[in-house]
Amino acid sequence: MKLKRLLSGLTVLGLVGCAQVHYSETSSSSSQAPSGSVATLMIPQERAEQYDRNYGERYIQTQDRAYQIFREYGVNPTILTQAQTQSTFAMDVDDGSYRLALSMLNKGQMPHAAGIRVEEFVNAQRYQYAANNELFALSAEVMPSPFREGYHVLHVGVQAKNVDASQRPPANLVLVADVSGSMEGANMELQKQAFSTLVAQLDDDDRVAIVAYSDNARVVLKPTSGGKQRQIIGAINRLEAGGSTNAALGLTQGYQMAESMLQPGFINRVVFTSDGLANTGATSPEAIISLIRRQKDQGIFMTTVGIGDRMYNDAMMEQLANQGNGHYLFIGNQYDIQRAFVDNFMSQMHVVAKNAKVQVEFDPSVVSHYRLLGYENRGLNNEDFADSRVDGGELGSGHRVTALYEVKLVNTKKDLGKFSIAYQKPYGQQVFFINRTISSDVIKSSVANSSSDMKLSAAAAAFAEKLRLSYWSSRYDYQTIDGLLASLPLNYQSSEQVRTLRDAIATASQLDRRVYPYQTSQNTTVFNLDHVPLLK
Numbered sequence: 001m002k003l004k005r006l007l008s009g010l011t012v013l014g015l016v017g018c019a020q021v022h023y024s025e026t027s028s029s030s031s032q033a034p035s036g037s038v039a040t041l042m043i044p045q046e047r048a049e050q051y052d053r054n055y056g057e058r059y060i061q062t063q064d065r066a067y068q069i070f071r072e073y074g075v076n077p078t079i080l081t082q083a084q085t086q087s088t089f090a091m092d093v094d095d096g097s098y099r100l101a102l103s104m105l106n107k108g109q110m111p112h113a114a115g116i117r118v119e120e121f122v123n124a125q126r127y128q129y130a131a132n133n134e135l136f137a138l139s140a141e142v143m144p145s146p147f148r149e150g151y152h153v154l155h156v157g158v159q160a161k162n163v164d165a166s167q168r169p170p171a172n173l174v175l176v177a178d179v180s181g182s183m184e185g186a187n188m189e190l191q192k193q194a195f196s197t198l199v200a201q202l203d204d205d206d207r208v209a210i211v212a213y214s215d216n217a218r219v220v221l222k223p224t225s226g227g228k229q230r231q232i233i234g235a236i237n238r239l240e241a242g243g244s245t246n247a248a249l250g251l252t253q254g255y256q257m258a259e260s261m262l263q264p265g266f267i268n269r270v271v272f273t274s275d276g277l278a279n280t281g282a283t284s285p286e287a288i289i290s291l292i293r294r295q296k297d298q299g300i301f302m303t304t305v306g307i308g309d310r311m312y313n314d315a316m317m318e319q320l321a322n323q324g325n326g327h328y329l330f331i332g333n334q335y336d337i338q339r340a341f342v343d344n345f346m347s348q349m350h351v352v353a354k355n356a357k358v359q360v361e362f363d364p365s366v367v368s369h370y371r372l373l374g375y376e377n378r379g380l381n382n383e384d385f386a387d388s389r390v391d392g393g394e395l396g397s398g399h400r401v402t403a404l405y406e407v408k409l410v411n412t413k414k415d416l417g418k419f420s421i422a423y424q425k426p427y428g429q430q431v432f433f434i435n436r437t438i439s440s441d442v443i444k445s446s447v448a449n450s451s452s453d454m455k456l457s458a459a460a461a462a463f464a465e466k467l468r469l470s471y472w473s474s475r476y477d478y479q480t481i482d483g484l485l486a487s488l489p490l491n492y493q494s495s496e497q498v499r500t501l502r503d504a505i506a507t508a509s510q511l512d513r514r515v516y517p518y519q520t521s522q523n524t525t526v527f528n529l530d531h532v533p534l535l536k
Contacts, residue, residue, distance in 0.1 A: 069276070070114040071315035073376035075470050078406070081364040085417075088385050090378040091158065091356040091393030091401045093347075095124035096306055096318060096330040101467065102500065103309045103332030105507045110514070115314050116468035118374030121460045122402050125497055127453040129159035129400055135352060136160055138419055138436045142443040143450035145406060146484055147462050147476045152443070154370075154405040155454050156360065156419050160352050163397040168350055170205040171226070171267035173198075176254035177239055178274040178307075180214040184241035187308045191273050194305060194331050195236045198271070198341040202226030209257050210235055213250025214243030223261050247278035247316075258300050264427065267349050268298075272320070273305040276313025299427050301351055301394060302326030305340075322377070325354060325394050347396035353423040355392035355431075358403060359385045360438075362417040369408040371472075373461045385422050388431050392423070404461050406472075415439050447484070452492045456501075459484045463505055466512075474516050478509035 079087070097120035101111040131137050139157040175195050183191065199208060206226030211219055221235040254270050262268050302324035306317040309332060321328035327348060329340050340348060357380060362370055372379075384390040395401065407416070416438040422431050444450045462481045465473040482505050485498060492498055 067311060068112065068115065068309070069313040069315050070112055071319070071377075072114040073117075075468070075472075076372045076374070076376055076379075078369050078371040080369060081362050081367050085364060086359055086361045086382045087370065087372055087405070088357065088359045088380045088382045089372065089375040089403070090380060090391065091358055091395060091421075092119050092375065092378050093123055093393065093395060093399050093401055094318070094321065094328040095120050096314070096328040097121065098124040098464075099330035099332055099336055100306070100309060100312070100314060102504055103330070105504050105511070106332075107309070108507075108511065110508065110511045111467060113468045116464050117318075117377070118461050118464040118468070119378070119403065120374075121464035122374065122404060122457050123400070125402075125456055125460050125501070127157060127400055127402060127457065129157050129453075131159050131161065134161070134434065135432075136421060136423070136434055138421065138434060140419055140436070140438050140442050141451060141454045142407070142409075142416070142438075143447055143454055143458070144444075146447055146458065146480065147465075148406055148472060149475075151369075151406045151408050153454070153458050154360075154407050154416070154438070155457050156358070156403050156405075156438075157453075158356075158358070158395075158401040158421060160395045160397065160399040160401075163346060163350055163352065165346060168346065169266050170207070170263075171202065171269065171349060172207050172223070172258070172261040172263060173202075173209070173267075174254045174258045174261065174270045175208065175210045175236075176250050176270060176272045177210060177212045177220070177236075178214075178245065178247070178250070179212045179239050179241050179243075180245035180277075181242050182245065182275050182277055182308065182311050187275060188239065188241050190307050190331055190333075190337070191305075192236050192239060193334065194273070194307075194337045194341065195271075196233055197337050198345075199226065199229065199232050199236070201341065201345045207261060208232050209261065211250060211254045211257055212239060213246055213253070214241075215246055217246065217249040217253040219253070219257065223257075245274070245278050247274055247276075251320075255300065259298070262298060262300060264299065267351075268300045269303060269349065270300060270324075271303045271305060273307055274313075274317065275308035275311055276306060276316040277311055278313070278316065300325075303348060304328050306330040318377075323391070325391075327394065327396075344396075344398075347399045350397045351394050351426045352397055352399075353395045354426055355388070355390070356395050356401075356421060356423040357385050357390075357392040358401070359420045359422070360403075360405065360417060361420070362407070363414065366409060366411045366414045366416050366440075367407045368410045371406045373404040373406065373465070375403065385420075386431055386433075388424065388429055395423075402457055404457055409443075412443055413440055416443075448487070452488050455484050455488060456492070456498065460501060463501070463508075467508065469514065469517060478505050478512070481505055482509075 097115060097117040104111040129139050137159040141155045142152050145151040145153045204225055204227035207223045208226055209223045210221035211217055224232055251272060258270050303326050304317045304321040318328050331337055418435060419438050420435045422433050424431055459481050482502055485502050
């Protein structure tokens with residue numbers, strides 16, 4: 001069932017099942033469709049009938065040609081711990097949902113609620129986790145919730161080991177470029193800048209090939225040494241937009257090229273860019289899924305790079321990365337390019353673990369209720385945790401993964417439970433485990449006594465909950481979220497990530513005129529106030 005969700009737009013088929021597809025109106029910031037309904041879709045008549053047939057949803061046609069497609073996964077409920085002590089999910093380091101929301105807000109438009117994924121807002125922030133000598137270091141902290149009375153917030157963090165750039169293995173990269181007509185103009189320029197920036201990080205030992213697709217797919221550049229920058233950049237600059245979007249064929253040819261370049265022990269990766277609006281192609285989604293499954297088992301990983309917020313299929317790009325052992329990025333400006341392909345180059349390119357999963361087991365005598373914030377589309381059955389056949393997330397060098405729970409504590413003197421991760425090495429099948437006790441020592445008596453990272457993550461999650469019209473966010477406002485960020489030390493407040501987050505909160509507060517659909521009358525290392533304590 002999980003793999004079938006990749007139907008999400010490769011040939012504009014599918015996106016059916018338990019999740020719901022939403023079409024978003026992007027020209028208006030004053031209204032949003034409530035969760036559970038279909039938003040206004042603005043779409044050219046010639047394409048409208050095709051989308052209506054393939055997605056099985058209704059729409060309202062307007063004069064504007066801007067539209068977005070999202071997939072809604074619902075909102076996690078509060079769980080009675082006695083009924084279910086374990087919470088299991090696949091790790092996720094994507095931040096595409098956050099970057100797309102920022103891009104919309106910067107244009108004076110409210111992002112659509114269905115496109116908000118809490119974990120991507122949380123993981124878009126950089127936290128100062130401590131490391132250890134293991135591949136992963138695990139951290140945890142608990143503070144009283146500023147947003148839900150009677151509850152605490154549990155912050156759990158995973159820090160992947162940093163691999164020095166000098167130890168990076170050579171890379172075999174295939175850049176799969178969308179050159180369809182919908183990419184013309186600013187989208188094409190962003191795509192070229194993104195590719196050029198990525199290529200600038202390579203050296204003589206790396207190899208790059210380029211495949212372009214529109215109505216058909218073609219090889220623009222055969223495998224070329226990364227040292228031949230002028231030749232590679234020249235091929236990128238010659239890309240021109242025109243025609244329809246045969247994403248399935250482009251991806252197929254890209255993987256074929258990657259397979260021909262495949263070398264064990266190397267970084268083997270397909271970088272797939274698109275606005276996600278696939279509308280041509282006879283290749284079945286099942287065939288693409290089978291291809292991806294076979295290739296990822298060989299060690300070919302994927303990065304999906306979304307470009308274009310006025311006409312954009314977030315659903316396709318996000319699910320494609322999930323099913324292709326990859327990461328999902330959204331590029332809205334030059335800063336996003338710098339962050340993805342320069343600052344986080346090693347994290348994006350060099351995988352240190354695959355199929356990584358998290359499992360938190362609560363002691364019902366300590367935690368009576370809990371709710372995982374986000375990860376709705378990454379949830380797993382508890383028995384999947386140790387199963388090597390069940391897909392998890394991929395982590396690169398230095399990656400940080402963060403998850404938040406709302407927990408109701410009935411005892412603050414005992415340990416809360418156990419925090420565990422399972423993972424496989426990039427080219428192996430054996431499952432490895434790391435287990436830590438969540439000690440009562442990590443419980444802070446007040447928000448003021450909590451670390452800066454703890455407050456930052458809680459604010460990011462609360463903002464996402466507010467944007468997606470979560471039931472749980474109806475009891476607080478944007479000013480409360482900003483107030484938590486305003487309590488951070490000055491060095492945190494002056495950081496670019498906190499300033500960006502506060503600006504986005506202020507903009508959303510001004511734009512948001514929606515009607516709420518739920519209206520009713522341990523043992524730790526050396527302590528540092530700004531850090532989430534490392535578990536031992």
